[in-house]
Amino acid sequence: MNEHTIEPLIVVGVDGSDHSKEAVRWAVEQARLIGGRVHAVMAWEWNRNAFAIGMAEAQFAEQEAVTAEETARRKLSDTVTAAVGASAGVPVFRRVEQGPPAQVLVDASKEADLMVVGTRGYGGFKGALLGSVSQQVVQYSGSTVVVVRESEEAGEGGSGA
Numbered sequence: 371m372n373e374h375t376i377e378p379l380i381v382v383g384v385d386g387s388d389h390s391k392e393a394v395r396w397a398v399e400q401a402r403l404i405g406g407r408v409h410a411v412m413a414w415e416w417n418r419n420a421f422a423i424g425m426a427e428a429q430f431a432e433q434e435a436v437t438a439e440e441t442a443r444r445k446l447s448d449t450v451t452a453a454v455g456a457s458a459g460v461p462v463f464r465r466v467e468q469g470p471p472a473q474v475l476v477d478a479s480k481e482a483d484l485m486v487v488g489t490r491g492y493g494g495f496k497g498a499l500l501g502s503v504s505q506q507v508v509q510y511s512g513s514t515v516v517v518v519r520e521s522e523e524a525g526e527g528g529s530g531a
Contacts, residue, residue: 377461378406381482383475383507385412386449389488393518394453397486398460400516406483407461410450413474414442414466442466472506480512489519 382397384390394410401408416438443466450462467474479485487508490501508515 378404378483379409379481380406380484380486381409381411381475381478381513382486383412383471383488383503384410384446384449385471385488385503386445387488387490389490389501389518389520391449391453391488392520393486393488394450396516396518397484398454398458398462400484400486401460407463408458409463409465409478409482410446411465411467411475411478412442412446412449413469413471414438415468415470439466439468472503472510475503475507476510476512479507479515482513485511485513485515487515487517489517 378401380397380401382390382393384394394408397408397410400406443464446464446466450458450464454462465478467478469477475485475487485507487504488501489504504517508517
């Protein structure tokens, strides 16, 4: 197989927010235009209680971590489906990885031809132009980054959800 026949890879950061839905829509449309594929990536973190004692507590922590990862998988799937429907028209792969969101996305950007993020996620200040994760991705990405703003309709009290 010739290396020029490999589909360009667009990685998009997803956290379930309206901003990330806009980013997914943009990434999928761009993939359509260039004949690419999309990897929708969601990070999850789990902090174990370092002071837990005994086997029962360790097993409980493992079960909670599995639940947290499964919740992230469902949230990623629901967000992608809400953004582009059940059939996006281009290959959209869903990836859930454990770790700090900015680090997970920066690491994923190293294999991407293009990295896409929304301006802000759930956290932070409403008036901020760029969230902390998006800012770190822009600063440290291993590929070109596109920051997608939330649509005007969503920002003006439209559906956006």
